[in-house]
Structures are given as structure tokens and as C-alpha cells.
Amino acid sequence: MIIILTIFFTTLLSAQTLDLLYKKAKEYEQNGDFKEAMLAYKEIANKERNINRTYIDEEIKVTNDVITENLNPIENEETVETIEQILASNFNLYPYHENYLFPISYDTRKRSDGRNQMETKFQLSVKKPIISNFFGFNETVYFGYTHTSWWQLYNESAPFRETNYRPEIFVNIPYISSDKTALKGFKFGFLHESNGQDEPKSRSWNRLYLESYFQLGNLFAIPKVWYRIPEKEIDDDNPDIQDYLGYGDLTLVYPYKRHTFKLLLRNNMKFDDDNKGFTQLDWTFPFFGSKNTFGYIQLSNGYGDSLIDYDKEISRINFGISLSR
The missing domain is CATH 2.40.230.10 (Phospholipase A1)
Structure with missing residues (x-):
């Protein structure tokens, strides 16, 4: 339930942010500032991609947290980050x-x-x-x-x-x-x-x-x-x-x-x-x-x-x- 609520509110807030970005991008276009408009559209594309990955990322995070809690304590933070990366198996393919x-x-x-x-x-x-x-x-x-x-x-x-x-x-x-x-x-x-x-x-x-x-x-x-x-x-x-x-x-x-x-x-x-x-x-x-x-x-x-x-x-x-x- 916590995962679902997290996803819901994250998606809702992201959608509101996207609406504001769309308005800003259109204003840039209407004023002839095409460079700023392109930057705004690029930010929109990145945020939309993150929205689409929210559910998968949250599931991976919960699974990794459960596994990590069962591991023996490791003091070095960089080693912990490496282990989490291995658990995530996220190769960005x-x-x-x-x-x-x-x-x-x-x-x-x-x-x-x-x-x-x-x-x-x-x-x-x-x-x-x-x-x-x-x-x-x-x-x-x-x-x-x-x-x-x-x-x-x-x-x-x-x-x-x-x-x-x-x-x-x-x-x-x-x-x-x-x-x-x-x-x-x-x-x-x-x-x-x-x-x-x-x-x-x-x-x-x-x-x-x-x-x-x-x-x-x-x-x-x-x-x-x-x-x-x-x-x-x-x-x-x-x-x-x-x-x-x-x-x-x-x-x-x-x-x-x-x-x-x-x-x-x-x-x-x-x-x-x-x-x-x-x-x-x-x-x-x-x-x-x-x-x-x-x-x-x-x-x-x-x-x-x-x-x-x-x-x-x-x-x-x-x-x-x-x-x-």
C-alpha cells in the first residue's frame, strides 16, 4: 500500500510539474525564445521518462532494501553502494x-x-x-x-x-x-x-x-x-x-x-x-x-x-x- 501511495503522489506531483513546464515552453515559443523552449521540452521528456519508470524503480528499491537488511553490516559506504548496484542489475539498456x-x-x-x-x-x-x-x-x-x-x-x-x-x-x-x-x-x-x-x-x-x-x-x-x-x-x-x-x-x-x-x-x-x-x-x-x-x-x-x-x-x-x- 505504501508503494502504491508513493507512486500515486509522485505521479500526481510530476504531472502538475509537467503542466507548468508545458505552459512555460509555449510561452518561450510564442516569444521567439526557441533555445529556452527546447531546453524546457528536453526537461519535460526527462521527467516523463522518470514517471514511466517510477513503478519499476520502486519495486526494485523495496526488493533491494529487504535483501540489504539481511546482509552482514558493512562499514564502507562505497562498498554498500556497489552492492546495491549489483542487486539492482540496472544496466540502462x-x-x-x-x-x-x-x-x-x-x-x-x-x-x-x-x-x-x-x-x-x-x-x-x-x-x-x-x-x-x-x-x-x-x-x-x-x-x-x-x-x-x-x-x-x-x-x-x-x-x-x-x-x-x-x-x-x-x-x-x-x-x-x-x-x-x-x-x-x-x-x-x-x-x-x-x-x-x-x-x-x-x-x-x-x-x-x-x-x-x-x-x-x-x-x-x-x-x-x-x-x-x-x-x-x-x-x-x-x-x-x-x-x-x-x-x-x-x-x-x-x-x-x-x-x-x-x-x-x-x-x-x-x-x-x-x-x-x-x-x-x-x-x-x-x-x-x-x-x-x-x-x-x-x-x-x-x-x-x-x-x-x-x-x-x-x-x-x-x-x-x-x-x-
Whole structure:
């Protein structure tokens, strides 16, 4: 009961504070003081996130207090703080790219390696903030990890046909201006991608990349360019990968009510017989009224479906659910 009352009054007071902040932010906007307005909106976003975490944090705190009371006395305060941190197991992990499960992932063409055209595909993707505003640009440095697997679930032995691992370090920098420009921010980082297999199926490459974010009404445009870090010829598993995946891509995102539509376009920019590209269309939509689980349909065609198939043209239809977007 104490927890419930604490949560209730905390939420009530926080809501009142948010109302005042919204009024203040609107006043700043009306007076043309966009910098102060952006700071106010940033404070609102932080407070809303704290409200959403109140219940979980309170449960964790009560559980930890019970465990801590049963521990033998420890005099050093820093040691006590370390123990509480271990008990909380709070690593501040957040969703990064989509986290999804496609029980139905269908390749429209038969392959010579004997794989089943119907398989299961899933992806896990998280990020962890490491440090913020170190250089004074409101930037945040993140570690990200994305794991994508293609699982031959409908084969008799149900092997994992391919898994791609993508650890990365990246920096997000918001672009804050008194003028409401379309440009909203930048992101740059280092990305490693590999499939963890031995020769001759081994595939890997390393890239430096730069993204920028633009908003045009409800439409968000995210152009991305990359530079492949060269490898020794003897160590290069896929020396011609850029002939198929090119040097960048463009993502368009259009949220509409509780739906999102996303289009990914990639091309090697060779306008001749060697032209290679990739197109992917994603649609997420409400899943039986859930606020954190979404129905997911994904259609794709072109080169680069996975690392092992980077040089093969694949048309794929996926149906399933997403836990983030």
C-alpha cells in the first residue's frame, strides 16, 4: 500500500510539474525564445521518462532494501553502494533497432544449397549510453549491439542457417537552432559486422559511418554514408561487397497514428549492367490493442539480405511481431 501511495503522489506531483513546464515552453515559443523552449521540452521528456519508470524503480528499491537488511553490516559506504548496484542489475539498456520475431520468413526463390524457402527470422537490438555531454554539444556516446538470425525452423534438424553480429560505438548529436530547420541531428560511429563462421562461409567488414536526421512534417528522412576500413587481401572474406551494398543508404520513416511505415533504399550507384540495389518496406501496426507489441510486415528485394547472401538477389516476405520500433 505504501508503494502504491508513493507512486500515486509522485505521479500526481510530476504531472502538475509537467503542466507548468508545458505552459512555460509555449510561452518561450510564442516569444521567439526557441533555445529556452527546447531546453524546457528536453526537461519535460526527462521527467516523463522518470514517471514511466517510477513503478519499476520502486519495486526494485523495496526488493533491494529487504535483501540489504539481511546482509552482514558493512562499514564502507562505497562498498554498500556497489552492492546495491549489483542487486539492482540496472544496466540502462534501451531498444536500438527493431526487436522482432518473424515466424514466417519466405524467400520467393529456391536456392542451390538446399535451404528451405520458409524459415524464421528474428532480431535483438539494444544500446547503452556510456557518457553524455562530454564535449558540450549535448552529445551522447552509445555502445550498440544488433543480432539477426535466420533459422531453418521448418527443416527436420532446424539449424540456424545464418547469424549476423553487429557491435558498434556511435555518437548522437542533436542539432538545436533558433530557426526551425529540417535538420534535427547527426550520428556517426564505427560498426563491425560479421557472421562468426569459418571459411569458406566467413563474412565480415568494418565501417565508419555518418547519418543525419531530417524532419518534413510527419516524414523523417535519414541519409547514411559509410567508408569501409580496408583489410589485407589475404584476410578479406568479401572484397567486392561494396559492389553490391554501395556506399550508403536512405531511410524514410512515416508515422501515422499508431502505424509506422518505413522505406529503406540502397544502391551501388553504378548506372550500367553492374547496377545493384536493395529495397525494404516495413509496416508496423497495433497488435490487439497492445501498446508495446506491434504487428509487423516486411517486404524486401535486392542484394544484401544477409552477409552470406550479400551477392545474391533475394526477394523476401516476412510476417510477425515487433517489440520495439
